[in-house]
Structures are given as C-alpha cells and as structure tokens.
Amino acid sequence: METFDHIIVGGGIVGASVAYHLACKGAGSVLLLERNELASAASSRAAGLMLQASAKISKTPLANQTRKTIPLLEEELGESVGFHNVGSLRIAASEDRAADLDAMARDASKWGIPVEWPSVNTVSHMVPWLDTSTIRKVAFMPTDGYADPYILSMSYIAAARARGVVVRPRTEVRDVLTEGQKVTGVTSDAGQIACGTVIDACGVWAALFSERVGYPLPMAPVRSHYWITEPDEVYGGEHPVTILSDAAAYTRPEVGGLVLGVQEPRSATFNARDLPNDPAAFSPTKGEEHWDILATASKAVAQFFPAIKSSQFSSYICGLSSYTPDGEIILGPVPGVSGFYAAAGACGSGITLSAGMGDVIADLVLGRKPAFDIAPFRPDRFGQVDPFGEPFRDQCAAARASKIRKVATRPEHRSGSAGVVRAK
Template identity: 40%
Template sequence: MNLMTHTDLVIVGGGIFGCAIAYYYSKNNPGKNVMLLERNELNNAATSRAAALMTMVRSKRSYIPLTIETFKVAKEMEKELGESLDFKVVGMMHLAASEGTLKDLEELISIASEYDQEAYYITKEDAQKRVPWLKVDEALKIGFVPNEAYCDPYMLGTFFARCAKLRGAEIRQGVEVIGLIHENGTVKGVKTSHGEIIAETVVDAAGVWAPILAMEMGAGLPMAPVRSQYWITERSDIFPVDSPMVLMPDAQAYARPEGGSLLFGIREKKSLVASPKDVPNDITDFVFSKDEGMNDLLENGEKLARFFPEFYDIGIKYYVAGFSGYTPDSQLVLGAVPGIKGFLVASGCCGAGISVAGGVGLGIAEMASGRSNPFDFSEFGISRFGEINPFEQDWLNRCASARSKKLSG
C-alpha cells in the first residue's frame, strides 16, 4: 500500500468524528489534501455500537448547535448521494416523576424555545396512547419534543466518509498510527505502520485511545473509556415501531423503538472503566460483561419497572456494549492543545457523539483550515481540569462516576 508522504491534514481515527472532519475539510478546502487513517474498519468501534439518540433539545446548551448542524448536513448528504439515511423522527418524551426532574423538565422546555425548537407538555392519556408500554401514573409532567430522532449510526458515519471521498479525501483503512512526528512543540506529521506522513495539521480523533497519542506531546486529555450498554427486548405489540423515544430520569433510563422491539439503557451504580492503554485495538476482543449486563439490570430493575411494568416479564434478545469517552463534567474534549502547534483533538463524546458529529466535524475542520470556528467550543477545552494523568485510577473513577450519575439519554 502506497501512502502519500505529504498532505495538508491527517486525521487519526475513522469513527464518526474523524469521518465528519474529513467531510467538512474536503468540502470547504478545494485544492487541499486530507488523509484519514483507520487501523481497523471505519466506524467499527463506538460509532457502530451507539444507541444514536439524535437529541437536539438538551440541558447542555453547548451541544444544541452541534446537533442542529448534524440534522442539516444529513439532509445535504442524502441529496448528494441520492440515498436516504432513514432518520426516524419519532420525537422524544420526557417523563418527570419527582420535584427535581420536574424542575429540569421545565428548564428544558424553556431551552427549546431559546433555540426555536418545538416542545410542549402532553397529558398522561396522550403519553399512554403514544407509548403503550409506559406506565405514567407517577408522572408530574410529561414533555414532548416532536422533532427528535434516532438513526443508524454506522450509516451516518459512512455517509460522511463517502461524501468526503467524492471530494477527494484519501481514506485508508488498515493503517495504524504508531506515533507523532514533532519538533520544538510543533506536530509535523505521523508515523504509521506504512511509513511516515508529513502534514500541516494532525487531528487526534482516535476515540477512547486518543489520550495515548496526545500524551506523546505531554498533553493529558481529560477523558476515560467508560462502558455504555443497552439491551434490546423480544418483539411485542406493546412496542409500536413509530412510538416516541422516552427519557425517564427518575429511573436513570432511556428507551427507543427498535423494529417492533424496545431498545433501552440504564445507568449502573458503578460504571465499568478502563485505562486507554488497556483497551484492545480491536474492541471486539474486550469482554464488557460476562453475564451480558444481567446483574446491572437486576440492580436497577425496580427503578425501571416503575415506568416499564413488563420489564420483568419481557425477554431480552440482544445485549450491546462499547466504550465511550467520558469526562467528569460530561462535556466534549475538542480543540487545540495549549502550547502545541499543528495538533487538534476531537474526542470525549460522553455518549452524545452521533448527535453532535456534524458540529464537531465542521468546527474542527474550520480550525484545521486556519479559519474561525463557527461554534463556541469554550466549554470543551482540553486544559479545563488543569494537569491530569488520563491513565491514573483516581482519574478513571472520576470519569466513570459522571456516567453513573447521568440522568439524560
């Protein structure tokens, strides 16, 4: 395999972030070259294992413009390729069953209006009709955001890659980046399993492995690989294919339809976490749960059964788990590494990587082009926690705790 030895931009990692950056850079910089390197297959790790809730209206305002961009670019890519991404625009139902979550819901409805997104309250009767499996007796208020969707995450990542290739991006699979080429605080390229590549800019979009590459420059990325897991039930008439997604913060759970079944996830009390150095190159080699999460289900079953009474009776058909890059504040890790030239980072998805991919891709691509970022990445700064060791157990536990305490989807 012959690789270019010089390019304008090298992207390390072929997940949805890397593919989105390649798309926007190739689109907005005609005449410049971009190379994306992936040691396995595109979108085969966290991307393909995501539940892919495309949530625009959320408590973290910083994520909203990024997700709006994802919806926008999805339509543009569908038109360009003449194919459908088949986004399932079924809406998101927010069920508040305590004073604390009621306050959060009221704030969420207010946030929706700030961004001109439709959101309103619905009655218990309406909610029950839309979602037959949901028990709404304890609800104080139920909010509904009709334009929320879910998607096939692998397909969305692949669309980014295909459209990037149409614009001349060079995408290489089976090429491992084994180090950085750098001098006097400036990154000048990458060392790969197929030789060296000199570049004006390198983007570290290596997912949960991103801290390993960044540490070569003495930069501790503030994130850790934390397990995300969900289950898919047997098919049943109580799970209409077009029913809304549901967030149940009082149960720390979410659910969405999955072809006549129900896909749902919960927050376990102690999330599994690993050092980036201990995550195998091929994620399929990692055992996320020997019992396919059954112990975690039993631990949280009582909370979930409050809103999903058939929980104890319905059969579980599939278990899906993967690593997401979590941070203590559940914010992304994006932008330039302070004091280092020619090096950008796009990581720390915190379980929202699919929905924010469009905004992340555009923002990082513009930064790599030397232009101003159209989005505010100030909350995602790499040095916001000060100097940290991303491989230290105390730090790993701190990141895992952020997921365990998470209420939203």
C-alpha cells in the same frame, strides 16, 4: 514523501464527520487513517439516540447542527443516512426532573428546536407500554430521533470521499512528527506522511494517541450498554425515543422490539493503557453478570415500563465511551504543539454531536471562529491530570451516571429488582 494538508487519525463517526466538514469547507488535501475497519469501534455499537436538548446546554447547538446536517447529507448522497425522525419524549415523575425539563425546553427554544407539551392521555397513545400514572410532566421534541450509527458514519465517509478526501482503513498511525513544537507529519505502518495538521479522533484511545505529543487528553473509557427485547406488539412499533430520567434509563424502538439502556450509579471504567487495538478483542465487564445489572435497574424502570417484568430480552450490547469529569467533550487545539487538534471525549454523545464536532474542528483548522461557544470543551480545562489513574476515572464514571439528570437519582429508586426475563 506523501504529503497532505490535514491528517485525521481515527475512522469512527467523529473522524468521518471531521473529514466531511474539512472537505465541505475547502480545506485542501485531507487523509483519514483508521487502523481497523471504518466505524468498527464505538460508532457501530451506539444505541444511536439523537437528542438535541440535554442536561449539558453547551452541547445543544452541536447536536442541533448534526440534526440540520442530516437532510443535507441525504440530499448530497441521494439516499437515507439511517435517521429515524420519531421524536423524543422527556418524561419527569419528580419535581427535580420536571425542573430539568423546563430548563431544557428554554435552552431548546433558544436554538429554534421545537418543544411540545402533550397531555398524559396523548402520551399514552404515542407509547402504548408506558405507565403514565406517576408522570408529572412530559416534553415532546419532534425533531429528535435515533440513527443507525454505522450507516450515519459511513454516510459521512461516502460524502467526504466524493469531495476528494482520501480514506485508508487498516492503517495505524504510530507517531506524530514535530519540528520546533509544530506538527510536520505522522509515522504510519505504511510509512511517513507529511502534513500540517493532525486531528486526534481516536475515540477511547485518544488520550494514548495525544500522549505522543506529550499531552494525554483528560478523558477515560467508561462502559455503556443496553439490552434489546424480542419483537412484540406490546411495544407499538415506531414510537418516540423515551427518556425516563427518574429511572436513569432510555428506550427506543428496534424492529418491533425495544432497546432499553440504563445508566449505572457508577459505571465500570478502564485504563486506556489496558485496551487492545481491536475492540472486538475486549469485553468491558469486570466479572459482573449483565442480567444482574438489568435486574437491579428494573425496579425504577418498572414504574414507567411495567411490562419489563415479562419482556423477553434477547440481546445485550456493550461498549466503551470516553467520558470527562465534567461531562463536556474535548474539542480544540492541544496546548504545546501547534497543528495538533483533539476531537474526542464525546461523553456518550458522539453520534448526536458528530456534525457539530466536525464543523467546529474544520473551522479551527482553517483559522476561522467556530459558530458555537467552545470554551467549555477546551482540552486544558482540568489542568494537569493523570487520565489513566483510578481517581480520575472515578470522576468520569460519575459524569456518566448523571448524564441525563442534573441531580443524582435517590438511592431508594435503585434498590431491589422487578425481575427480568431472558429470551430462550
């Protein structure tokens, strides 16, 4: 039987990063198995925002680790990994959001992440379409930006392969083999493969996969989406990412146009058991018209982006991300089975956290103490739950709604519509 020290299941950005980090740390033989094409699920649909400071301070060091890894990867590969270092503007119009900014800035400084406080006038020049009249406070984080998530995923893969990792797409893992509560291998559609460690990096399918060792991970698939405008000089080219947290929205430049993402008050969730193996065969809608969702969000967004009323939206990108009820990721050994690890539940931040997650898992697998506090990410922190049931999924949707804010946006900011224009 073929034998590897470690088998990673799932070839999205998280699995790719785990592979790279295991190889960097000299972990022995590593095999990555992906049942479809590499990075063909969530990791090719992400907006690619890479924000180091967030409402969840536990994630900041992991995001910072990704940011530090990007230049190392570029040096190793001798080419760009698709990161655009445009910085991020965190914009607050309300007192609550301004308080959030202060907390995030304190946290960022703790990790050496630079934070600037530009004047409103400077901000107007940085982002020409932004209406600054209601802005109370703005922080600029110059080392943030956005990445092409597919290029970054494939960069981890290329660097891992160069360091000896074996990568096999179009190979499904069907089961985990154990002996006396210890992992001994996997059954794939290409036969059995022996190993001492299995890492579950199966994205929104991770709970289904971990169920095979009797422990469905506490996470649920939640819809994420964004719209893209046609190019127009009104957007001002490569400007910073903007986080409009009062409107639960974000933007980033996209080849002369703008990406606009909004977080719904209650996103649609799905039972992982209903998902097909191929994400291209699944549309995460529940019968809603996405233009209506955009129109509903547009009143709050128009406070900062008045041009939304005349913007020509030409594309809509929609996909599933795994969320947990507390908005924290799932990272670490799965109870009850020695040698089985989870790198999942990325809560819509898997691109941002990719290197941090890979670094932690590689250390754990090697029996080393991770560089960061991983207590908030323990797979067993909710006790026994049914991750496929609606009550649990509702909690996960609520975690998505409050992702970029500590307090929910007041309802009056969400009612009505400023109107949106679809590109012909």
